[in-house]
Amino acid sequence: MQAGDRIPLETERGYHVEFQTETPLLQRPVCPVHLGFYMTPMTGRLRVAGTVELGGTSAGPNPCQFELLDRGVRQYFPKLDHASAKWLGFRPSLPDSRPVIGRSRNSKNVIFAFGHGHLGLTLAAITSRLVASLINGDTDPLTTGFTPDRFPS
Ligand SMILES: Cc1cc2nc3c(=O)[nH]c(=O)nc-3n(C[C@H](O)[C@H](O)[C@H](O)COP(=O)(O)OP(=O)(O)OC[C@H]3O[C@@H](n4cnc5c(N)ncnc54)[C@H](O)[C@@H]3O)c2cc1C
Known part of the structure; x- marks a missing residue:
């Protein structure tokens, strides 16, 4: 990437x-x-x-x-x-069937929101809410399980 x-x-x-x-x-x-x-x-x-x-x-x-x-x-x-x-x-x-939502490990001004598998349309609204919260600097607890650093670098 x-x-x-x-x-x-x-x-x-x-x-x-x-x-x-x-x-x-x-x-x-x-x-x-x-x-x-x-x-x-x-x-x-x-x-x-x-x-x-x-x-x-x-x-x-x-x-x-x-x-x-x-x-x-x-x-x-x-x-x-x-x-x-x-x-x-x-x-x-993704292998764990969850999207990637969160800041890039290497480029903190990049926020990822991709990999929704079968449910990209269904999840678009909640994902955009989470992305908005990241942009605002809040940490929505919902994002915890979706960060890109769950995969080894
Ligand atoms: C036949 C079909 C029916 C569907 N029906 C539904 C439905 O009823 N409800 C629903 O919620 N969703 C449905 N989806 C799924 C939905 O369309 C996707 O989940 C959504 O488009 C992906 O959203 P995203 O923002 O995660 O995509 P993004 O992460 O933005 O990715 C989309 C882009 O990634 C590219 N891409 C895909 N795999 C790779 C890869 N391995 N490497 C590089 N690029 C890649 C694609 O070409 C595409 O351009 C359906 C999909 C298909 C194909």
Whole structure:
């Protein structure tokens, strides 16, 4: 990392497929747990997303993962048209499944807030509160378990 801290960041690659739907097929997000993805109704479409693949950030998408989602969702909605959108995303993940929130060991004017794994959207609000408290010079007790120095340098 450019600030000089050694952080064992990995990526959990996740896949996403969408289908246009005239009428909503679901009223709420649904997860067939054994298949490892969520089906989420969006306006005019159904979003199918999930899976975990350990494969680094440089390799392109694996078509088998898209097929897995496509086959899985058709167990519930066999009449779906072809997918209208597909993408692969990188979930930045740490070995202890916790984000890094705190000051850099080597550059005290750098504050880290990354590595939220599967929950970056969910945790954005609380993380920004913690970052604001660090900028203000307060020590929120919540940040204790997330500092970058929990990893050996
Ligand atoms: C298919 C899918 C569905 C998701 N669904 C949800 C959801 O329902 N709810 C939710 O809260 N979150 C969800 N997420 C996760 C969420 O999108 C991430 O947690 C969030 O984007 C990461 O936030 P962050 O601020 O920690 O990211 P940052 O730490 O800012 O990192 C993001 C950047 O890091 C890069 N990166 C990833 N791994 C590495 C690495 N090893 N080395 C270098 N760079 C790397 C990425 O390319 C990206 O540019 C989903 C992700 C995917 C892929």
